[in-house]
Amino acid sequence: MADIAAARPIEDRTAPVARGAVNLLFIAPAMLLFGGFVLLPVASALYYAFTHWDGFTPPRWAGLANFQRALADSVHLMSYVHVVLYILGTLVFEVAFGLLVAVLLNSDRRGFALLRGLFFSPVVLSMTAAGVLWAFVLDYRSGLLNSVLRALGAGDLAQPWLSQPGTALVAIIIVSGWKYSGFYMVIFFAALRRIPRNIFEAATLDGAGPVRGFFSITLPLLRQNVLVAVLLAITGGFAGFDLFFTMTNGGPFSATEVPATWIMKQAFDQNQLSYGIALTVVLAVVVMLISLIYLRLSERLSVTRY
Amino acid sequence: MSPAIERRRSPAEWAQFGIGALLVAVVSYPAIWMVLSAFKSNREIFRTPFALPAVWRWENFAEAWQVGGLGGLYLNSLFVTTVAVTLCVGCATAAAFAFSRLEFPGRRVAYRVLLLGLLLPPPTVAIPLFTQLRDMGLLNTPWALILPGAAWSLSLTVFLMRAYFNGVRPDMEEAARIDGANTWQIFWRVAVPMVWPAMLTMIILNTINIWNELLFALLFIVDEDKRTLPVGLVRFYGYHSTDYALVFAALTITTVPILLLYFILQRHVIAGLTATAMD
Numbered sequence: 007m008a009d010i011a012a013a014r015p016i017e018d019r020t021a022p023v024a025r026g027a028v029n030l031l032f033i034a035p036a037m038l039l040f041g042g043f044v045l046l047p048v049a050s051a052l053y054y055a056f057t058h059w060d061g062f063t064p065p066r067w068a069g070l071a072n073f074q075r076a077l078a079d080s081v082h083l084m085s086y087v088h089v090v091l092y093i094l095g096t097l098v099f100e101v102a103f104g105l106l107v108a109v110l111l112n113s114d115r116r117g118f119a120l121l122r123g124l125f126f127s128p129v130v131l132s133m134t135a136a137g138v139l140w141a142f143v144l145d146y147r148s149g150l151l152n153s154v155l156r157a158l159g160a161g162d163l164a165q166p167w168l169s170q171p172g173t174a175l176v177a178i179i180i181v182s183g184w185k186y187s188g189f190y191m192v193i194f195f196a197a198l199r200r201i202p203r204n205i206f207e208a209a210t211l212d213g214a215g216p217v218r219g220f221f222s223i224t225l226p227l228l229r230q231n232v233l234v235a236v237l238l239a240i241t242g243g244f245a246g247f248d249l250f251f252t253m254t255n256g257g258p259f260s261a262t263e264v265p266a267t268w269i270m271k272q273a274f275d276q277n278q279l280s281y282g283i284a285l286t287v288v289l290a291v292v293v294m295l296i297s298l299i300y301l302r303l304s305e306r307l308s309v310t311r312y
Numbered sequence: 313m314s315p316a317i318e319r320r321r322s323p324a325e326w327a328q329f330g331i332g333a334l335l336v337a338v339v340s341y342p343a344i345w346m347v348l349s350a351f352k353s354n355r356e357i358f359r360t361p362f363a364l365p366a367v368w369r370w371e372n373f374a375e376a377w378q379v380g381g382l383g384g385l386y387l388n389s390l391f392v393t394t395v396a397v398t399l400c401v402g403c404a405t406a407a408a409f410a411f412s413r414l415e416f417p418g419r420r421v422a423y424r425v426l427l428l429g430l431l432l433p434p435p436t437v438a439i440p441l442f443t444q445l446r447d448m449g450l451l452n453t454p455w456a457l458i459l460p461g462a463a464w465s466l467s468l469t470v471f472l473m474r475a476y477f478n479g480v481r482p483d484m485e486e487a488a489r490i491d492g493a494n495t496w497q498i499f500w501r502v503a504v505p506m507v508w509p510a511m512l513t514m515i516i517l518n519t520i521n522i523w524n525e526l527l528f529a530l531l532f533i534v535d536e537d538k539r540t541l542p543v544g545l546v547r548f549y550g551y552h553s554t555d556y557a558l559v560f561a562a563l564t565i566t567t568v569p570i571l572l573l574y575f576i577l578q579r580h581v582i583a584g585l586t587a588t589a590m591d
Contacts, residue, residue, distance in 0.1 A: 022415035023485045024495045032410035032499070033422055036403040036466055043463035044429055047437035047444055054440060061443055111332050115325065123578050124336045128343075130574040130581075132524035134542040135567045138549045138559065143342050148556070150345055153361040184339060192582055245433030248526045252546055266435040266527070273439045274531070283439050290436040297431045 048290070055287040059280035072284030081260050082268055082285060086292070089264045092179055093243035099183025101235045104190025109224060111191070112198045122195065126188035133185065137252030140181045144168050171261035174254050178262060182249055190235050197231040198224070233304040237297065244293045265289045347568070350560040357556045369557070376561035379552070384537055385544040389523055392457045392540055397518045400462040400469055401511055407466075408473035409503050413482055414495070423474075429467030434527060442531055456532035457540065461522045469514050476510040477503075516581055523570070541566055 055072055057065035076082055111122050128136065143150040144167040152164035167177045201224070209219050225232070247266035250256065256263040256271070265285065273282025321329070349357050350372055351365040377383065410416070411423050441460055445451045450459070488502045504511070526542045533539050539547070545566055552558050574581065 023413045023482060023489060023498060025415040027417055029410055029414040029416040029495065030418070032414065032495075033407040033416075036407035036426070036470065037422060039399070039403055039459065039463045040426055040429065040466050043441065043460045044432070044437065044466075045425070047440040048432070050444065051437060051440040107332075107335065110328060110335070113325070113328065115321065115329065117329060118332070121329075121332045121336045122582070123575065124340055126578075126582065127571060127574060128339070130520050130570055131567055132526070132542045132545075132570075134524070134526055134545050135563055138545060139342055139346050139563055141549075142556065142559070143345075148358045148361065150342065150361060157362070184342075241431060241433060245435055247435055248524075248542075251526065251530075252549075266433075269435060270438070270527075270531075279439055279443070286436045286439060290432060293433055293436075294431050 051283050051287055051290075054280050055284040057280050059283075060277060061279040065280065068280070072281050073288070075281060076285055076288055081263055082265075084260065085263045085265045085268045088175060088262060089244060089246065091175060092182070092246060092264065093240055095176070095179030096182055096186070096239050096243055097236065099179055100186045101190050101232070101239050103183060104187040104235075105194045105228070105232070107187065108191045108194035108198055109220060112195060122191070126192055128185045129188045131185070133248030134252050136181065136185050137249050140177075140184075141168065141253055144177055168254055169258050171259055174258060174262045178249055178253055181253070182246075185249070190239075193235060194228060194231060197228050201227050229307075233307070237300055237304075240300065241293060241297060244289065244296075343567070343571075346560055347564050349556065350564040352557055352560075354555065354557050357560075372557050372561040373565060376558050376565060379558065380544060380548045380562050381536075382541075382544070382562065382565055385539060385541045388454070388538060389541040392454050392461065393519055393523045395454070396458040396461040396465075396522050397515055399458065400465045400518055401514050403462070404466055404469035404473055404514070405504065405507065405511055406499065407470050408477055409499050409507075411470070411474050412477035413485060413503070423470075426467055426470055429464065430471065434464055438527060438531055441528075445532055451532055452534045452538060454538070457525070457529055460528055460532075461525060465518045465521060469518065473507065473510055473514060476507055480506060512580060516577055 054065060056068060056070070058068045058071070059065035107125060111118050111125065146152060146164070146166035146169070149167075151167065152161075155161060155163050165173055167173045205223060205227075206219060209223055214222065245266065246264055247270075250262055250264050250267050251270075254262045256267045266289075269282050269285045269289070272285060273279050345361075348365060349361075351368045351370070353369065356363075356366060407426070411419065442451070445456045445460075450456045484502050484506060485498050488498045493501065524542060525540075526546070529540045529543045530546070533543065536547075545562065548562055549559055
């Protein structure tokens, strides 16, 4: 247990290397960049959201008009339903699946490192490449999936996966899982490595099988990592754009419209910048609120259990 | 890991390996299918989707490279990514050093503000950023991707670099201080070499993210000859969506180098994600 003491953050027991306002110079470049290209656009979004503005003529004050319109915009409201379904899907196909694979591939035996490396590899591909590739896999006429079904003699199960409302969102969720479950696998694998092996050995000696071991040892010990992974999946899910844009761009019949794709359509295809900006403000508020509530809840969860 | 302790595998371990290998094979198959299809003709892709190509048509790649202008797209992506990643990791390392090792007015507030970026999704500023870049005259230049790309990567990079600094005792810095080094010298000569492994990890992670970035690249670049690879690929797919062989060849050209780079650097990528302590 000596290494636990050594790994403790040093922050609270050492004096700073240097003091004084001159040290602000070290954070100045980062703060300038962050201020200019993150905070400033956020601040101007907060202003323009309350105006009528096409991007060229001077903005006119509009009060809450954009937000009232956002609340009445049924495609906009449905986009939140879709993104919530998508996030729930990613919790299953990315986080939970990644955790299971991490447990499955957690071994020192030869070959497992290669399997982990291969399983992670889709993470480094661009979403665009992944989206285009899967558009071909899911293509009705000559896609890989339907070809497999026809080869197996189940040709009547072949579907136009991406061009019918019932299956398009599910298809995107599965592609997203293919792309990102490797990321969560690595996070969980790293955490699994830190669990001393003798805990599992003791459990096995006491007669616990792999399933029991997973639920009563692995999962409780990984609670903190699961909480972080879920937060990443939530914030990442709301930002989801690339896959939706390349695979369906919101279609068919708005069945896969998510906030990000709808915002871009409003602002650039229909040239009503201020309405699009108001929608981005709604999105930012929703994400921040959910994250803060989630962080508060998860703090409580970790405090009471330990 | 250590082959010395390689005992005989139990049946359960063989089953574990077998299931894992099967799973990985399924996950990898679409990419393998993509590469094989890139060598085929359109008719072959349709008729015999699972077979190896009857003739290996290397000319598909030359055609895709020319038709798609992939050389120019590669150069643009390379320039944007190199500059943005250097800028981001440089600024973030200095800031993380300051937040972890130095005392100055506004330290806590500045750090909290920076962390706000972790909770904001990039689509929330895409439109105001568009008008801002236009007013600054940066729209349709590489800087329209470099500056926002670096800025949006800062929060996570500072957060992880600071965690790394906090895990290392400041003994070396204190020794340098006693020897009379000033703060800049301590940072440049002592701290940077010390946290270099973490910087390398952040370089790799940010390279993956910025290289693949689509939303900003789609909005802020208009001219065809200034586009980056992901946007070029979307457009290419849009124009040639029925020419399967050509699209597969373009996809292969754009993804295989990234995958090779990943397999070369794999150890750093995975070790990095592991060491940056997600908990």
